[in-house]
Amino acid sequence: PHFPCMATRITTPTAVPAITGGPRIDVHAVHDALSGARARLAVRDAAIVRSQVEVASIPAPTFDEQERARWMVARLGALGLADVHTDEVGNVVAWRPGRDPIAPIVLCAHLDTVFP
Numbered sequence: 001p002h003f004p005c006m007a008t009r010i011t012t013p014t015a016v017p018a019i020t021g022g023p024r025i026d027v028h029a030v031h032d033a034l035s036g037a038r039a040r041l042a043v044r045d046a047a048i049v050r051s052q053v054e055v056a057s058i059p060a061p062t063f064d065e066q067e068r069a070r071w072m073v074a075r076l077g078a079l080g081l082a083d084v085h086t087d088e089v090g091n092v093v094a095w096r097p098g099r100d101p102i103a104p105i106v107l108c109a110h111l112d113t114v115f116p
Contacts, residue, residue, distance in 0.1 A: 051075070056113075065090060065111040072111065 060068040081094035
């Protein structure tokens with residue numbers, strides 16, 4: 001089956017505060033600035049879906065995510081991320097050095113399958 005990449009337009013106001021009392025961000029400008037990234041993702045849509053299905057197919061009930069963690073370590077290493085490892089509590093950690101000396105961006109997600 002084909003699962004097309006979902007591309008949606010941000011429908012929030014044109015300028016929103018990043019942090020209460022902080023600077024305002026023009027979300028349309030951000031949306032436009034990310035158009036190249038969205039296009040690159042759309043081209044890789046089938047491969048992205050295959051990876052999502054592959055990782056989701058690995059059983060990972062809460063407190064028993066080790067097999068899925070091993071998959072993530074291998075996958076992130078294959079993608080060229082640095083210092084890929086599982087920490088003392090089972091989190092998969094990896095580093096992708098940036099080109100600019102700015103504050104890091106942290107991405108995180110659950111490894112376990114959450115049942116209703």
